[in-house]
Amino acid sequence: MFGKIFGKKAAAARQELKKIENRDLMEAIVGGCLLVAAADGSIDQSELDKLDKLLRSNANLSHFGPEITQSITRFKEQLEAGFRVGKNKILEEIQDIKNDQKEAVEVFVNMITLAEADGDIAPEEKKVIEEVGRVLGLRYDDYV
Numbered sequence: 001m002f003g004k005i006f007g008k009k010a011a012a013a014r015q016e017l018k019k020i021e022n023r024d025l026m027e028a029i030v031g032g033c034l035l036v037a038a039a040d041g042s043i044d045q046s047e048l049d050k051l052d053k054l055l056r057s058n059a060n061l062s063h064f065g066p067e068i069t070q071s072i073t074r075f076k077e078q079l080e081a082g083f084r085v086g087k088n089k090i091l092e093e094i095q096d097i098k099n100d101q102k103e104a105v106e107v108f109v110n111m112i113t114l115a116e117a118d119g120d121i122a123p124e125e126k127k128v129i130e131e132v133g134r135v136l137g138l139r140y141d142d143y144v
Contacts (some may be wrong), residue, residue: 024096026061028107029054030071031090032132033114038079038086039124048072050117054110086130094135104136112143 033054037047055061055068079086111132114126121144130140134139 018066021061022064024093025103025106026055026064026068027071028097028103029055029058029061029110031062031075031093032111033085034072034079034105035090035132036111036115036125036128038076038083039128040122043076044049044077047117048115050114053112068125091132091135094132098136105139108133108136108138109143112140 031053033047033051034043050062051072061068075086075090078089094107097107108129111129112121113134115121115129121129126140133140
């Protein structure tokens with residue numbers, strides 16, 4: 001009986017630890033992708049749909065559930081209230097993962113993938129991607 005109780009508690013604790021470990025990654029991906037989506041002045045539903053697909057297919061983020069939706073809403077509202085203000089907040093989130101090369105690449109590639117969703121990368125989107133690339137120490141040309 002105690003084994004069952006402690007086993008469930010241990011599993012719940014592992015799940016919470018995984019959330020803590022990957023929260024910065026989740027926020028950086030969500031924020032970075034929304035930053036790209038907003039680069040042209042508006043966030044289209046097709047961009048939100050693509051972001052949803054990217055997030056759902058990412059095994060590192062599958063355990064966040066509704067927290068992802070909350071992050072999307074928060075960043076989207078910040079960007080819509082003022083692009084520069086939202087951009088600054090998102091860059092702060094991206095700074096949190098810049099020292100982990102694997103996570104930095106994951107954020108960067110997700111941003112490029114979202115930008116390519118409509119077939120081509122707009123100049124405004126490329127500018128944002130390159131700016132984030134400088135923060136992360138990555139070059140856009142190495143990933144396209």
